[in-house]
Amino acid sequence: MDNFIVSARKYRPQLFNTVVGQSHITNTLKQAIKNGKIAQAYLFCGPRGVGKTTCARIFAKTINCTNLTSDGEACGQCESCLSFDSGASLNVYELDAASNNSVEDIRNLVDQVRFAPQLGDYKVYVIDEVHMLSNAAFNAFLKTLEEPPKHAKFILATTEKHKIIPTILSRCQVFSFNRIKTEDITEQLEYIAKTEHITYEPEALHVISQKADGGLRDACSIFDQMVTFTGNHLTYKAVVENLHVLDYDYYFKLTDAALNNRMGEIMVTFDEILKQGFDGHNFIIGFGEHLRNLLVSKDAYTIQLLEVSDQLKQRFGQQAQQCEVPFLLNALNLISKCDVNYKSAKNQRLQVEMTLLQINNLTAALHNAEKKKMNS
Numbered sequence: 188m189d190n191f192i193v194s195a196r197k198y199r200p201q202l203f204n205t206v207v208g209q210s211h212i213t214n215t216l217k218q219a220i221k222n223g224k225i226a227q228a229y230l231f232c233g234p235r236g237v238g239k240t241t242c243a244r245i246f247a248k249t250i251n252c253t254n255l256t257s258d259g260e261a262c263g264q265c266e267s268c269l270s271f272d273s274g275a276s277l278n279v280y281e282l283d284a285a286s287n288n289s290v291e292d293i294r295n296l297v298d299q300v301r302f303a304p305q306l307g308d309y310k311v312y313v314i315d316e317v318h319m320l321s322n323a324a325f326n327a328f329l330k331t332l333e334e335p336p337k338h339a340k341f342i343l344a345t346t347e348k349h350k351i352i353p354t355i356l357s358r359c360q361v362f363s364f365n366r367i368k369t370e371d372i373t374e375q376l377e378y379i380a381k382t383e384h385i386t387y388e389p390e391a392l393h394v395i396s397q398k399a400d401g402g403l404r405d406a407c408s409i410f411d412q413m414v415t416f417t418g419n420h421l422t423y424k425a426v427v428e429n430l431h432v433l434d435y436d437y438y439f440k441l442t443d444a445a446l447n448n449r450m451g452e453i454m455v456t457f458d459e460i461l462k463q464g465f466d467g468h469n470f471i472i473g474f475g476e477h478l479r480n481l482l483v484s485k486d487a488y489t490i491q492l493l494e495v496s497d498q499l500k501q502r503f504g505q506q507a508q509q510c511e512v513p514f515l516l517n518a519l520n521l522i523s524k525c526d527v528n529y530k531s532a533k534n535q536r537l538q539v540e541m542t543l544l545q546i547n548n549l550t551a552a553l554h555n556a557e558k559k560k561m562n563s
Contacts, residue, residue, distance in 0.1 A: 194379050195407035200241055201272070201343070202251070202260045207375050207403055208367035208527040209238050217259035220249055222410040225309075226360045228332050228341040230317075233364025236402030240281075242364075243313045247271070247279045250340070251307030253294040267307045278304050278311060285316040293324045297331045300339045308339050316341040318350035325352055332358050365450070366401025369494040375403060376410055379419070385414060390423035392481045393496045397455065398430055433465055435499065436475035439506060445518075446509055453543050467539045468529050481507045482515045520545045 194356070200206045203213035212231075219225055229246075231239040245261070246273045252261040257523035261268050270276045282296060296312060304310045314320075334354065345351060345357060368422060373389075373396045374439055380387045395413065399406035409430070417425045427434050438462060444452040483489045484500070493500055525542040532538040 191387045193407065194411050195236075195404045197377075198379055198382075198407070200238070200245065201263070203242075203245055204258075204260060205457050206242060206245070207240050207303075209242065209364055212242060212362045213245075214363065216246055217249075220246075225250060227335050227339075227341065227360065229382065230348070230351065230356065230359040230361045231342060231344045231364060232361065233346070234366055234401060234501070235346055236399075236404030236406075236509045237364045237367055238403070239364055239452040240315060241312065243311070243344060244279065245314070246342065247311035247340075248276075250309050250311070251276075251278050251304070253307075254561065255492040270306065276306075277310065280310065280514040281313045283315050283317065284319045286318045288324055290321070290323045290327050293320070293327045293436075293475040294306070297327070299337060300331055303336070306357070309338050311342060313344065315340045316346070322352070325355060329354060329358070333410045350402075350478045362414065367403050368401075369396045370407045372396040372401075372403055373401060373496075376406060379410065383414075383420065386421045389419040390498065391421040391497050392425040393473045393499070394426050394430065394432055395422050397494065398432065409500075431464070433470060433473055435477075435502075438503065439475055440544070441474065442477065442481070442506060442510070446514075446550055447546060448550055450544060450547050453547055454540065455538065457543060461536070467535050468526070471522055471525050471529065471539055471542065475519060478515055478522065480519050481510050482512070482519070484508070484516075485512060490548065517549050519548075521545050537541050 192252060195245075203217050206213050221520075229243075231243060234240060248268060249255070249259070249261045251271070253265040253267055254262040259272075263269075263272065267276070267278070270497060271278070280299065281295070282292070293429065294421070300310075300312065302310075331339075335341065340360075343351075343355070348356075348361075348363075349492055351470045353552070373392045376392045376395060377387070377389075379385075391413070395409045397405055398409055413421055413429060414428050416429050426432075437456060441453060442452075442458055457470075461467065480495070480503050483492050484503040490504065493503060521542050525538060529535055529538055
C-alpha cells in the first residue's frame with residue numbers, strides 16, 4: 188500500500204512562480220537573485236500557512252542553481268537542484284526556534300556558519316518562529332547576523348513580528364506575507380482535486396477556502412479531511428455538515444422572512460439552528476456578514492468585494508434587489524449592538540431573538556414612514 192502524502196506537502200511549490208498569492212514577494216526575490224543583489228538576512232513575517240518557509244526553501248534552491256532560467260527560476264536539472272529536490276542538499280539548515288531557543292543552540296548554529304558549502308555558492312540558514320528566541324540567544328546572534336561570511340544567508344520566519352527586537356529588525360530586509368485570497372485558495376484546491384481525480388461542487392471548495400482563513404496549508408488539511416470523509420466526491424452539503432458550518436440557505440431564508448414580515452418563520456428557523464448545535468453568537472455574526480454581502484451586492488462596482496462563488500454572487504444579487512439600503516443599514520446596526528451585548532446578556536437566546544424580531548419590524552416601519560410622507 189502506498190504511503191499517503193498530505194496535499195500540503197505533495198503540492199508544496201517548488202518554484203517562485205507556483206507560490207500562491209504572494210507575487211509581490213516572489214517577484215522581488217527573483218529580481219534580487221537575477222541582479223545579484225542578495226541581502227545577508229531576510230525576515231519573512233505573516234500568518235501561518237501562507238508560504239514563508241516554502242519561499243525560504245525556494246530561495247535557497249534558486250541562489251545555488253548553476254543554470255538559472257531567463258525569468259530567474261531554478262532550472263531543476265543541475266546537480267545542486269537535483270540534490271535539493273531529493274532532500275540531500277547540505278546548503279539549507281533549518282532551526283525551529285520554538286524548541287531550540289537557548290544561547291547554546293544559537294552558538295552551535297554560529298559555529299556551523301563558518302564552514303563554506305561543498306556544492307553551490309551559498310548556505311542558507313532558516314530560523315522558524317524566530318520570535319521564540321530568548322533575549323540572550325538574540326544577543327548571541329547579533330554579530331553573526333550583521334557580518335556573516337559571504338557564503339551565509341539568513342532567513343528568519345515569524346508569525347509575530349512585533350516580538351522581534353529592533354536590533355534584529357534593523358539588520359534584515361523585511362517581507363510581509365499576506366493572507367491568501369479565498370479565490371486563490373479555491374483555484375489551488377481545484378487544481379489539486381483535478382490532479383487527484385476528485386469530483387467536486389465549486390461551493391464545497393469555497394466553504395473550505397473560507398474556513399481556512401487565508402492559510403493555504405490549513406485549506407489543504409481541511410481538503411484532505413473532507414476527501415477522507417466523503418470519498419472522491421466533495422459536495423457542498425457534506426462539507427457544511429462535517430465542518431459544522433451554517434448553510435447559507437438559512438441566512439437567505441431569514442432575510443426573506445424579515446422582508447415579508449413573517450415573524451413566526453424567523454422564530455422557528457432560529458430554533459432549528461440552535462437545535463443543530465450552532466452557537467447563537469456565531470450565528471448573529473454570520474447573519475451580519477450575510478447582510479453586509481447584500482449591501483455590497485446593491486452596487487455592481489462593489490460586488491467584486493464578495494469572496495464567494497459566482498453562483499452565490501447571483502443569489503446575493505437577486506436578494507439584494509429586494510432589500511432597501513435603509514433596511515440593510517438599520518439591520519446591521521441592530522446586529523452590531525447584539526454582538527456587543529451578547530456576552531453580558533443573562534438570557535443570550537432572548538438577546539438574539541429580540542434582535543431578529545426588531546429586524547423583522549424594520550420593513551413595516553420603513554413602509555409606514557413612506558406612507559406618512561405621501562399623506563403629508
